[in-house]
Amino acid sequence: MSIIDQTIEWFGEPNRWSWTDPAGVPYRTVEHLQFSLLALAISAVLTIPPALWLAHYRRAQFLATSAVNIGRAIPSFGLVILFWFLASRLEVDTTFWPLMLALVALALPPLFTNTYAGVIQLEQETVDAARGTGHREWQIMLRLELPLASPVILAGARVAFLQLVATVAIGAIVNDGGGLGRYIVDGFALGDPGHGEILAGGIAVVVLALVCEGVFALVTRWVTPRGLAIQSRAETRS
Amino acid sequence: MFPVPAQGGRPLFEWRWVDRHLDEIFERLGEHIVLTAAALAIGLVVSIGVSAISLRRRWFYVIALSTAGSLYVIPSLGAFAVLVPFTGLTSFTTAVIPLATYTLLILIRNIVTGVEQVPKEVREAAIGMGFTRSRLLWQVELPLALPVVIAGLRVAAVTTIGLVTVTSMLGKGGLGYFIRNGIQTATPNPTSIIVGVGLSVVLAVVVDLLLWLGGRALAPWSRKAASR
Numbered sequence: 001m002s003i004i005d006q007t008i009e010w011f012g013e014p015n016r017w018s019w020t021d022p023a024g025v026p027y028r029t030v031e032h033l034q035f036s037l038l039a040l041a042i043s044a045v046l047t048i049p050p051a052l053w054l055a056h057y058r059r060a061q062f063l064a065t066s067a068v069n070i071g072r073a074i075p076s077f078g079l080v081i082l083f084w085f086l087a088s089r090l091e092v093d094t095t096f097w098p099l100m101l102a103l104v105a106l107a108l109p110p111l112f113t114n115t116y117a118g119v120i121q122l123e124q125e126t127v128d129a130a131r132g133t134g135h136r137e138w139q140i141m142l143r144l145e146l147p148l149a150s151p152v153i154l155a156g157a158r159v160a161f162l163q164l165v166a167t168v169a170i171g172a173i174v175n176d177g178g179g180l181g182r183y184i185v186d187g188f189a190l191g192d193p194g195h196g197e198i199l200a201g202g203i204a205v206v207v208l209a210l211v212c213e214g215v216f217a218l219v220t221r222w223v224t225p226r227g228l229a230i231q232s233r234a235e236t237r238s
Numbered sequence: 239m240f241p242v243p244a245q246g247g248r249p250l251f252e253w254r255w256v257d258r259h260l261d262e263i264f265e266r267l268g269e270h271i272v273l274t275a276a277a278l279a280i281g282l283v284v285s286i287g288v289s290a291i292s293l294r295r296r297w298f299y300v301i302a303l304s305t306a307g308s309l310y311v312i313p314s315l316g317a318f319a320v321l322v323p324f325t326g327l328t329s330f331t332t333a334v335i336p337l338a339t340y341t342l343l344i345l346i347r348n349i350v351t352g353v354e355q356v357p358k359e360v361r362e363a364a365i366g367m368g369f370t371r372s373r374l375l376w377q378v379e380l381p382l383a384l385p386v387v388i389a390g391l392r393v394a395a396v397t398t399i400g401l402v403t404v405t406s407m408l409g410k411g412g413l414g415y416f417i418r419n420g421i422q423t424a425t426p427n428p429t430s431i432i433v434g435v436g437l438s439v440v441l442a443v444v445v446d447l448l449l450w451l452g453g454r455a456l457a458p459w460s461r462k463a464a465s466r
Contacts, residue, residue: 003323073442075400078417078435166313184319195323202319213311
């Protein structure tokens with residue numbers, strides 16, 4: 001039987017389209033998204049406030065510029081396994097937190113750097129104008145710098161989210177759940193007869209990533225302040 | 239691999255283990271470097287070709303960037319999984335194709351941006367001296383774009399080195415082998431994991447540094463421009 005037939009057969013198995021059965025693609029998709037989105041949310045809460053504050057006062061410039069480079073050098077695969085190992089050594093629960101910690105660690109650098117860069121690039125006149133009209137510093141940060149920097153912050157969030165979706169798949173190696181990566185890892189474990197499952201899992205992961213990317217682009221357009229959207233559209237036209 | 243066995247077991251780091259596996263460590267490091275170099279070389283060749291066309295046809299650049307962008311979005315494990323049935327579980331090709339495609343986005347973007355920022359006067363002077371379009375690209379524009387291209391190459395190299403660790407899922411070697419092996423023994427072996435992760439990070443930092451130095455040596459004017 002050819003690989004394609006095997007894959008089609010795999011997709012046609014009973015329970016494959018179940019939302020409640022762990023064998024179901026929808027079930028694993030939801031699991032995959034839960035892990036990715038939760039990690040993104042935790043990372044955003046951890047990074048954006050301090051980055052906003054540090055950028056407003058122009059502190060920790062070196063950290064902001066080098067964070068992404070340092071982050072890039074750390075292999076996500078290694079981080080997942082390392083955190084899993086540490087958790088198992090400390091005899092804590094290994095099904096959720098080790099993977100979540102690894103995911104958050106990977107999402108922090110792009111979010112931090114982009115928030116910082118987004119605030120830094122704003123014109124000082126704008127900030128001074130806000131100050132002149134009697135805005136407090138925290139108001140400037142929240143009502144001026146945060147929305148104006150939002151396109152850059154969202155670009156960072158997009159990079160982070162890409163990384164997260166990819167890493168959740170890898171997480172299936174040590175995690176009983178593991179989202180759509182579950183199928184790929186299980187398929188590898190089966191050897192030759194698993195090729196259909198590997199391909200099916202691969203297709204599912206790829207489709208999920210592409211759909212996420214599309215949705216993220218839409219959300220970015222929706223969240224960006226209207227004034228900025230008009231401006232950037234005018235810029236691309238000229 | 240789960241449920242997790244309770245372990246009292248092995249100390250966090252054993253020099254003895256490193257000592258005993260020194261040969262293997264060098265072998266896997268070599269494999270890691272070969273995979274990285276092959277992916278970067280393929281990526282660079284394809285990117286230069288695509289960029290050369292992109293510089294003349296704007297619509298091609300738009301298509302090339304969005305294609306490379308979509309490929310970049312694909313999770314590494316997913317890409318390997320899709321290729322395995324066609325190019326084989328342990329084949330070099332299965333590992334290299336995704337690794338090379340991930341470099342395309344950044345390389346194409348940086349080559350095109352780098353060439354486009356070459357001053358118009360320089361280009362006109364070269365054309366006035368009778369340079370053909372391909373000679374103009376190879377002998378004037380690409381060398382002048384070098385600092386930007388190297389910047390892209392550094393990002394691509396560091397990213398690729400990290401991704402090569404995932405290819406150990408394919409039974410491919412590289413330093414990922416140690417990371418994976420660390421949890422596949424009866425009691426997890428932390429030394430193996432730490433060696434795998436640590437060497438991968440060190441390799442990334444060293445390669446980044448070497449490319450930076452190489453860029454400075456090949457394009458000394460960028461240093462002068464910066465100091466001015």
